Structure formats: structure tokens, C-alpha cells
Amino acid sequence: xxxxxxxxxxxxxxxxxxxxxxxxxxxxxxxxxxxxxxxxxxxxxxxxxxxxxxxxxxxxxxxxxxxxxxxxxxxxxxxxxxxxxxxxxxxxxxxxxxxxxxxxxxxxxxxxxxxxxxxxxxxxxxxxxxxxxxxxxxxxxxxxxxxxxxxxxxxxxxxxxxxxxxxxxxxxxxxxxxxxxxxxxxxxxxxxxxxxxxxxxxxxxxxxxxxxxxxxxxxxxxxxxxxxxxxxxxxxxxxxxxxxxxxxxxxxxxxxxxxxxxxxxxxxxxxxxxxxxxxxxxxxxxxxxxxxxxxxxxxxxxxxxxxxxxxxxxxxxxxxxxxxxxxxxxxxxxxxxxxxxxxxxxxxxxxxxxxxxxxxxxxxxxxxxxxxxxxxxxxxxxxxxxxxxxxxxxxxxxxxxxxxxxxxxxxxxxxxxxxxxxxxxxxxxxxxxxxxxxxxxx
Numbered sequence: 001x002x003x004x005x006x007x008x009x010x011x012x013x014x015x016x017x018x019x020x021x022x023x024x025x026x027x028x029x030x031x032x033x034x035x036x037x038x039x040x041x042x043x044x045x046x047x048x049x050x051x052x053x054x055x056x057x058x059x060x061x062x063x064x065x066x067x068x069x070x071x072x073x074x075x076x077x078x079x080x081x082x083x084x085x086x087x088x089x090x091x092x093x094x095x096x097x098x099x100x101x102x103x104x105x106x107x108x109x110x111x112x113x114x115x116x117x118x119x120x121x122x123x124x125x126x127x128x129x130x131x132x133x134x135x136x137x138x139x140x141x142x143x144x145x146x147x148x149x150x151x152x153x154x155x156x157x158x159x160x161x162x163x164x165x166x167x168x169x170x171x172x173x174x175x176x177x178x179x180x181x182x183x184x185x186x187x188x189x190x191x192x193x194x195x196x197x198x199x200x201x202x203x204x205x206x207x208x209x210x211x212x213x214x215x216x217x218x219x220x221x222x223x224x225x226x227x228x229x230x231x232x233x234x235x236x237x238x239x240x241x242x243x244x245x246x247x248x249x250x251x252x253x254x255x256x257x258x259x260x261x262x263x264x265x266x267x268x269x270x271x272x273x274x275x276x277x278x279x280x281x282x283x284x285x286x287x288x289x290x291x292x293x294x295x296x297x298x299x300x301x302x303x304x305x306x307x308x309x310x311x312x313x314x315x316x317x318x319x320x321x322x323x324x325x326x327x328x329x330x331x332x333x334x335x336x337x338x339x340x341x342x343x344x345x346x347x348x349x350x351x352x353x354x355x356x357x358x359x360x361x362x363x364x365x366x367x368x369x370x371x372x373x374x375x376x377x378x379x380x381x382x383x384x385x386x387x388x389x390x391x392x393x394x395x396x397x398x399x400x401x402x403x404x405x406x407x408x409x410x411x412x413x414x415x416x417x418x419x420x421x422x423x424x425x426x427x428x429x430x431x432x433x434x435x436x437x438x439x440x441x442x
Contacts, residue, residue, distance in 0.1 A: 012057035029066050031055075041071065046079040050090055053098045054082060060104035063398045064391075091120035105393070105422040107180035112137055143185060148175050151195050158245050160203065164238055165213040169208040174199045180420040181315055181413055189256075190318030196249050197269070199313045200274070201307055203242050211238070214288045217281055224277045227270055246273070253317065265317045268328045279304040286364070298369045303334070303342040306349065308417055312338050315413040327406050337411065340395035341418040347385045347392075348425040393418075 018352075034055075036042045045052065056076035061071035067147055075394055079096050087095060097114050101107075116133050151169060161169035178195045178311060206219055220239050223231040229247055232240050254266045279301050286293060293301070303309070312331045316323040350365040371380050396418060 002220075010242075010381050022440050031072055034298040039399045041075040045075075046083070048082055049080070049087065049095065051208075052076045052080050056098055060102045060393075061397050062394060063401070064394045071273060074263065081108055086362065090118045093118045093121070100426075105419055107419060107423050107432075108416075109140075109179060109183045110423070124236045133335065140183065140185060140300065144179060145181075147188060147191055148172065151175055151199075154196065155199065158241065160241070160245075163241055164203065164206075166211045167203050169200050170202060171195075174202065177420050177424070180423070181416040185317070190315065193253055193318040194311070194314050196266070196328070198307075198311060202243065202247050203274075203275075204246075204277065205280065205307070207239065207242065208284050209338060210275075212236075212284070214284060221277045221281045225274050241440065246389075252321050257317070264325065265323070265328065268313050268332060269317055275303060276307065288301070292364055295366065295369045295370060295373050297298065298364070298366055299346070302346050302366065302434065303339065306342050306346040308342040308345045308414065309334055309338055311353050311417055312341070312414045315417070318401075322407050322410055327410055330406065335399075336395055337399035338414050343392040344389050344396075344418045345421045348421050351382050352425045352427070 014342075034041055052078075054221075055072050055196070059069045059073035059076060062073070070115070077099065080099055084092060084095050084099075093114075095110070097118070101111060101114075103111065108415060116137060118128070119130055119133070142163075142207055155171040160167060160171075172209050175195045175199060178191050181194065182190055207220070212220065216236055216239065221396075222236060223235060223239075223243060226248075229244075232243055235243060250269060253269070254263050257263045257265060282301050283289070283305055309331070313328060316327055316331065346365065349369055366385070367378065370376070370384075371378065376384070396415055400415060402406070405412060
């Protein structure tokens, strides 16, 4: 959709990279011609605002060792921010959008909506192209509305919000989250399955994090490990509701997939829920005993409890034939791509929600653990974590661009999960406190 407002060569390089094409180093060396004799980017480039936007967008596909793209990012961002107060619409809107939500780290459908509005103001717009863009957006949105109604009815059937008042009642936000993972029409089933699972995972997180006693949590971990409906009566009422809903949902998915001989996928889903419940229990034990882990110990657990390994596996469950047994085995092994996405999730979450979680009583975050083990102030630690997030994105870019055994249609799912995190945790935890930007974006 961004082609509505840009058609630059640098944006073209970025588009190729986003679809898994490793552009030849010689093509990236095109950026060298923009430098002066001192090796700095030529200041005369600052006058070409659209070119700067394209340069800035392309720079987000940087990999390790590509210093010229890091330099391009800093140069373009600096001059775009300087120019912004003096720009008129729609160019000012384009620049603001690029700074706030760069293409590589944003949600496709959200950007589509913004780009349509921007392009509509362009003097040299193609009205036919604009009309087709609006038609495409509205047709797909009508499908999304049907899906969210169905999912909301499922949520209301269980009456989670009333019966479990301690949880985050966020089924619409969960659907928005998953819409960022796969917006296209053909993934309707995948969206339904993954939204139900992420909603149930959110409740599970709240049970372990905010409500259950340690004894109750140990009992529930055992019930999930056994995956046995006969365990229901041994659980407290609030756990019974969640456990039955989880079992029923997974049974529903299994029956549906059996019609296509894909029910084998359910074993991966169950194993992922068993794993995350065990790691949730470890965090609960830390909190209840006052234990402060080492940073390495914390991250080994937190990269599981952040949920992105679980969600990557779940995101494959409702997809077509490309989601093979080998793909599930790959995701279950915590490969470099899934680990990098999990780092983005964990650290972004800790940076934006640390103070709030400590106020309400929560297991120590990576920030406290790192400060205790390595020293440094809160601000210094957050700065270091932002650098680690940037490095994780370089890992993501490298993994997407190197030859892989699996198609980009699969690999893009965990990448899109990282993009959603960048949007939802941009300024604050917009999932837990869904009262600011997220409501407007939904």
C-alpha cells in the first residue's frame, strides 16, 4: 500500500528485502554515492524529503555489519524530524508516519489505512488506484468484522470478563494483534484459531501472574501437563472455567483439522501450552519465594513466558499445506528467528511496563535483574536493552534473507508478531492499558 505514496529505488530495495529477497551488496552500495568526501551523508540530501523517507524505510532492513545502513537510518531520521515542523500535509503526514511506524516494524493493515488517507490528499494521485485501494480495504475489513463478531460471541459464551474479574478482558485487542500477523483473506481459519489461543494464553498468564496461589498454580500446571478432563473437579472454580474452555477449544481445532488429515498439529499445540505453564510456574515460584535469578537464568525462562514461541507454533496450526511437520519441529526448537522475535517481545515489554508491574507486585523484570548483576542506572539499562532490540531485528532480517527450508509465508508469521509488539509497546503497554493509541487504531 505504501506504493501509493512512494516509488523510490530505496523503497524498492526495502520491499524486496521484506519479501525475502537478499538484494546484492552492489545494489546496497548505491548508498555510497550519497556520501561526501569525508564519508558522511551529503547534507544536500536533506532537501529531498520523499527521498529521505525512502532511505529511512530501507534502512530498517539492516543486517549485522551493514554500518552504512545504520548511518543512513540516523541521518534520515535526524533530518526528517528537523524538517517536519515546516512541512505541509500530505507530506508532513507521510513523514510523521514513517518516523512513528516504519514499514518494517509495523502492522500492514494499519499502515494501509493511513496510506490511503495520505494518498487521497496527493495532488498527483491516480483516482482509479485510490478507488481500488479503498475497495480492497473495505472488502477485507468486512470479513474481519464477521470474524471478530464470531470470536466475541465465543468469548461472551464463556463470560470470562464477569467470571474472572482479575483478567485483562481484551478479546478485541487479541484479534487486532492476530490481524497484524496475517491480514489476508485466505487466513481466516488461522486468525480464528490463533485469536482464541492468544486470548486463552492471556488468561493463563493472569492466573499465574496475578491471582492463583502457589499451591493452586502447582495443581494447575499438573492438570495442563496431564491434559486430562478428569482433573477439572480438582481445580478451583476460576481454573475450572479456563481449563474447560482450553480443552474444548483444542478439541474443536482437532476435529476441524482431522477433516484435512492435519490433526497431528494439535500435539505441538498441546506441548506448547504444557511448556509455557511450567515456565509460568517457575516465575511464580521466584516471586513467592523472593528469589532473584541471574540475568541469564531470567532470560532462559522469560523467552518462553513471553509467549512468542507458543504463538509461532499456534500461528502455523490453522495454515495450509506449507505448515509441515518439519516446520513445527523447527519452531519448537527455538531457532534463531523465533528467539530474536522473543527478545524483541520480552525487552520491549519490560521497558514499557516495568514500573507498572512492580507497583502491582510482579516477578522481577529483566531490568531489575540486569541492574543488580551488572550495575548501571535504570535509564542506562533501558538504553542497553533498546540496543539489544535493534540487534535482534538485525538477526530477524538475516534469518529472513538467508536460504531457508521453509517459505516466507511461514517465516513472516513470527516476524509479524515482532511488528505487532513494536506497535503495541511503542510508548507504553497498550495491551494491558488499552486506553490510548490502541483503541484509536482498532
